[in-house]
Amino acid sequence: MTTLVTGATGFVGAAVVRRLLARGTAVRVLARDASDRRNIAGLEVETVAGDLRDRASLEKAARGCVALYHVAADYRLWVREPETIYRVNVEGSRDLLRAAAEAGVTRMVYTSSVATLGLKRDGTPADETTPVALGDMIGHYKRSKYLAEEEVRRLIADEGLPVVIVNPSTPIGPRDVKPTPTGRVIVEAAAGRMPAFVDTGLNVVHVEDVAEGHLLAFDRGRVGERYVLGGRDMTLAEILAVIAPLVGRRPPRVRIPHDLILPLAHAAEAWARLRRKGEPFVTVDGIRMAKKRMFFSSARAESELGYAARPAEHALEDAVAWFKDEGYLD
16 A cells, blocks of 8 residues: 655655654655655655656556655746746646556645635635636746646546645745745845845745645545645744744844845846856745735635644744754854
């Protein structure tokens, strides 16, 4: 009774794998040859080399499995070749789910994102039913995840695939090895390299709660339904105010208008293209997204799945402690 997990070397995927192993589940992971495997080092998992862009490797990975958690995604807010994101997030997801179904997998959880959901104009928390369209998506990452979720929903409706969709908000916590865009903000703030901030808001949730939400969705979720896995709505100023005392600093007090940072973001992207390596710390799409407060409700997951999130402060504390122990703040 083997369960296949994609994205296991990444932030959320690694947490899902640990939850499954704690249950006594036999886990197989799909990992690229070049991936950083620190997050699964020492874990009793079967590793199959492969890539979401390689259909044959997906068929091999799914063979003999009865369950699938498709957590992998290309999560970058800026890329030199945007088509790569669509190939991985949209086409790769379609190919994997079909390969899993053909291999006899009887239950699947697909990891989407709150990035695919609509936002309410009055700033109150949105949910799975808030209206949204492709034209509302800012940047290639959000567009690719929106299109990927639409493809998954089509596979459920037209081909009968047994998929439950989860939409994590902003996971925070240990083992953010890359780190994620939000993780980079935490590192910069904790290291004292963020003297100012923009007015934005996120829904903060511990990565381990998101992982548990995946398992609850597998156990109790309705096929074809989607569930927001979130925690607490916080402004960036509130987040920085929690981080500062953890490292003996004062939180920044200067708030910078979004439009003032846009020229810097354009310059940072131009410099990254010129250097042809690395990603800009600040991106145009990131600033455009920051103009909106990403606040969400997990009420459906709480009522239908029994999902619950710990205080957001615990997520920030665990993240800062891990980044510090791993030398990210040096």
